[in-house]
Amino acid sequence: MCFIKGVSILGSTGSIGRQALDVLDGLPDFRIVGLAAGKNIKLLKEQIIRYRPLLVSVEKEDDALELARELAGKGTEILWGSEGLLAVAAHPAAGVVITAVTGTAGLLPTVEAISAGKDIALANKETLVAAGSLVTGLAAQKGVNILPVDSEHSAIWQCLRGSRPGEVESIILTASGGPFRKERDLERVTVSKALAHPNWSMGKKITVDSATLMNKGLEVIEARWLFGLDYDRIRVVVHPQSIIHSMVEFRDGSVLAQLGLPDMKLPIQYALTYPDRLPGNVPRLDPAKMSALTFEPPDIVRFPLLDLAYRVGRRGGTLPAAMNAANEAAVELFLAGRIRFTSIYRVVEEVVGRHDITDRPGLEEILEADRWAREKASVADTR
Amino acid sequence: MCFIKGVSILGSTGSIGRQALDVLDGLPDFRIVGLAAGKNIKLLKEQIIRYRPLLVSVEKEDDALELARELAGKGTEILWGSEGLLAVAAHPAAGVVITAVTGTAGLLPTVEAISAGKDIALANKETLVAAGSLVTGLAAQKGVNILPVDSEHSAIWQCLRGSRPGEVESIILTASGGPFRKERDLERVTVSKALAHPNWSMGKKITVDSATLMNKGLEVIEARWLFGLDYDRIRVVVHPQSIIHSMVEFRDGSVLAQLGLPDMKLPIQYALTYPDRLPGNVPRLDPAKMSALTFEPPDIVRFPLLDLAYRVGRRGGTLPAAMNAANEAAVELFLAGRIRFTSIYRVVEEVVGRHDITDRPGLEEILEADRWAREKASVADTR
Numbered sequence: 001m002c003f004i005k006g007v008s009i010l011g012s013t014g015s016i017g018r019q020a021l022d023v024l025d026g027l028p029d030f031r032i033v034g035l036a037a038g039k040n041i042k043l044l045k046e047q048i049i050r051y052r053p054l055l056v057s058v059e060k061e062d063d064a065l066e067l068a069r070e071l072a073g074k075g076t077e078i079l080w081g082s083e084g085l086l087a088v089a090a091h092p093a094a095g096v097v098i099t100a101v102t103g104t105a106g107l108l109p110t111v112e113a114i115s116a117g118k119d120i121a122l123a124n125k126e127t128l129v130a131a132g133s134l135v136t137g138l139a140a141q142k143g144v145n146i147l148p149v150d151s152e153h154s155a156i157w158q159c160l161r162g163s164r165p166g167e168v169e170s171i172i173l174t175a176s177g178g179p180f181r182k183e184r185d186l187e188r189v190t191v192s193k194a195l196a197h198p199n200w201s202m203g204k205k206i207t208v209d210s211a212t213l214m215n216k217g218l219e220v221i222e223a224r225w226l227f228g229l230d231y232d233r234i235r236v237v238v239h240p241q242s243i244i245h246s247m248v249e250f251r252d253g254s255v256l257a258q259l260g261l262p263d264m265k266l267p268i269q270y271a272l273t274y275p276d277r278l279p280g281n282v283p284r285l286d287p288a289k290m291s292a293l294t295f296e297p298p299d300i301v302r303f304p305l306l307d308l309a310y311r312v313g314r315r316g317g318t319l320p321a322a323m324n325a326a327n328e329a330a331v332e333l334f335l336a337g338r339i340r341f342t343s344i345y346r347v348v349e350e351v352v353g354r355h356d357i358t359d360r361p362g363l364e365e366i367l368e369a370d371r372w373a374r375e376k377a378s379v380a381d382t383r
Numbered sequence: 384m385c386f387i388k389g390v391s392i393l394g395s396t397g398s399i400g401r402q403a404l405d406v407l408d409g410l411p412d413f414r415i416v417g418l419a420a421g422k423n424i425k426l427l428k429e430q431i432i433r434y435r436p437l438l439v440s441v442e443k444e445d446d447a448l449e450l451a452r453e454l455a456g457k458g459t460e461i462l463w464g465s466e467g468l469l470a471v472a473a474h475p476a477a478g479v480v481i482t483a484v485t486g487t488a489g490l491l492p493t494v495e496a497i498s499a500g501k502d503i504a505l506a507n508k509e510t511l512v513a514a515g516s517l518v519t520g521l522a523a524q525k526g527v528n529i530l531p532v533d534s535e536h537s538a539i540w541q542c543l544r545g546s547r548p549g550e551v552e553s554i555i556l557t558a559s560g561g562p563f564r565k566e567r568d569l570e571r572v573t574v575s576k577a578l579a580h581p582n583w584s585m586g587k588k589i590t591v592d593s594a595t596l597m598n599k600g601l602e603v604i605e606a607r608w609l610f611g612l613d614y615d616r617i618r619v620v621v622h623p624q625s626i627i628h629s630m631v632e633f634r635d636g637s638v639l640a641q642l643g644l645p646d647m648k649l650p651i652q653y654a655l656t657y658p659d660r661l662p663g664n665v666p667r668l669d670p671a672k673m674s675a676l677t678f679e680p681p682d683i684v685r686f687p688l689l690d691l692a693y694r695v696g697r698r699g700g701t702l703p704a705a706m707n708a709a710n711e712a713a714v715e716l717f718l719a720g721r722i723r724f725t726s727i728y729r730v731v732e733e734v735v736g737r738h739d740i741t742d743r744p745g746l747e748e749i750l751e752a753d754r755w756a757r758e759k760a761s762v763a764d765t766r
Contacts, residue, residue: 158637162545167660172670237670247642247670252656252663253649254541255670259630259638266636273635277550280635287555287620287630287638292675 008034011100034088057084090116123149130321132225147271154267155245155258174239189341199242217309318369325370326351329377391417394483417471440467473499504654506532513704515608530654537650538628538641555630557622572724582625600692701752708753709734712760
């Protein structure tokens with residue numbers, strides 16, 4: 001590349017946001033132009049001082065005003081709230097926006113960024129789960145790329161490089177199986193156990209989703225939209241070592257897989273440098289020292305959210321948005337100690353069962369389904 | 384594809400030749416125009432009756448005359464000897480030539496086919512080992528493709544699809560480790576044990592080469608010429624299950640691997656249909672049912688031919704041709720019960736040590752090195 005590319009990061013103080021900044025430190029020709037964060041003002045301030053973005057947004061007005069005072073005259077404009085977030089997403093100096101906020105909160109800024117013609121490095125899978133048809137349609141219309149950052153989808157994307165239309169038989173998402181793959185008593189699982197992922201260091205919400213396999217269900221729906229494949233062609237296999245990040249089966253029977261140590265820096269970098277691969281300093285996989293790689297089918301009896309996600313994805317309309325919102329609410333209830341681990345499924349399943357589906361929804365209907373499901377989940381009968 | 388492509392097969396009655404015909408049975412738009420075989424006249428006759436090639440060649444004149452009598456008036460010309468083999472290699476109706484003869488015998492017809500402008504589906508690795516610089520130079524000059532059929536090189540080639548110049552950090556050839564990976568007493572290994580490969584059903588010569596790891600050494604040299612990489616960037620890892628057929632490490636740290644059940648039909652088909660992938664009926668890999676995939680460094684103390692091949696490849700000139708010929712002669716001696724399994728290395732190492740290297744050799748010098756090494760190997764001191 002021979003030009004400077006502006007980057008905005010939505011969710012810069014989260015796990016993906018911090019790693020994205022690490023990656024950008026090693027890449028030439030990128031300039032951080034916008035940062036959006038929530039409440040971690042201390043870290044955000046360090047990031048502002050280091051990267052000198054043009055525009056920053058935080059969740060609360062008070063924090064914004066405080067930051068603006070402290071950083072007066074440094075050339076960084078400070079905004080707040082959802083308007084601030086949307087302004088960072090659409091900043092004219094950004095060519096690519098890394099969407100690393102958690103949950104449905106990522107939907108509106110992603111739509112805003114696409115509408116403004118930005119490429120999206122998508123680390124927020126909930127956006128495609130809730131509004132896959134709308135978001136991919138808008139991206140096609142605007143001619144922007146949606147570049148996957150999720151390690152599984154990056155793996156598939158890498159395996160598809162150079163392939164021709166019609167060649168894909170199926171894609172095979174690998175799942176670590178989470179911390180409870182061998183756990184007998186899921187009813188008594190604690191929050192701290194659920195947050196101890198065996199392979200990946202991630203935010204709380206995605207870590208719980210990994211433990212329930214809902215994360216894999218969300219990824220199945222994400223894959224459907226990213227790669228335009230029927231659900232019948234999207235498979236899941238449990239691979240506890242998280243070395244093979246996913247696979248593609250071609251119609252001649254050949255399978256390509258992408259491997260690496262579990263480190264998000266690699267998919268983040270590939271999304272940013274695509275279609276090039278630049279030298280990177282992620283820890284290297286030494287094939288001669290790999291432990292045994294094992295595979296097994298997912299246990300959909302003990303982890304029924306994966307199967308539910310397939311059914312919900314196939315049904316479509318506003319149902320995936322409702323499922324996704326119910327899951328977010330249920331995970332919050334679990335993290336707050338208010339429901340059991342196994343009740344996450346019960347809550348989501350109940351909300352999904354009661355949802356009045358709207359087909360071919362617009363953004364407002366998707367957001368309404370999200371609000372409805374969140375509300376229902378928070379009062380769901382979870383005895 | 385929308386045109387008929389003529390195919391000639393050199394070595395049609397061997398393991399690769401027979402599987403190539405199986406593959407071609409399932410592919411539209413191909414026509415068998417030439418077949419060359421050795422002494423298996425019974426099978427060759429069946430192939431002629433079934434595929435009606437324009438030209439056939441066998442090893443011996445008597446067999447040719449007999450076949451010509453039996454098949455008179457069927458429209459197939461029958462030749463013999465090295466002239467016949469070269470005529471099949473260069474037949475004007477062939478667009479691609481599958482070179483599946485064993486050993487250095489494949490060199491001259493491959494050169495002939497390239498000179499005549501044919502694409503080469505290369506199943507004869509000895510050609511590139513003995514004459515890699517010459518053969519790849521000629522192919523570049525003639526603008527023809529050398530399409531790898533070896534499963535490892537096909538795997539690498541598939542992983543490289545869509546990649547850009549300079550992106551490859553290293554290629555990682557996988558090796559089953561052969562039948563004697565865990566054998567304690569290599570001195571007492573019998574011919575029948577050496578011919579019982581754990582994963583692949585192949586010809587005798589390559590099966591013994593797999594048992595000594597010389598096959599992997601030859602593949603390292605083959606890879607150097609096919610992919611134009613320094614030996615420092617070509618690595619070998621033992622993977623006893625033969626499910627991952629090889630890998631490519633890119634400079635960002637990402638690794639792509641090609642997987643499949645051990646079945647040569649897949650790489651044969653890919654070489655023939657490249658750059659397309661067509662539907663194939665090879666047995667499918669079910670990732671959820673894969674056994675554990677394990678990896679370990681090769682044991683170059685017990686299997687020193689692999690290390691020798693690296694040293695010989697790095698030195699270059701006529702030395703690889705001499706090593707390859709010495710190995711062929713030594714394997715013949717072993718198969719004839721005249722030397723021990725472990726003496727294969729001793730013979731090859733001795734011949735290599737005594738070879739007077741010619742740098743930048745022409746075809747005649749390569750063939751002379753081959754003859755010299757074969758002669759020396761057959762009388763090598765193998766106590």
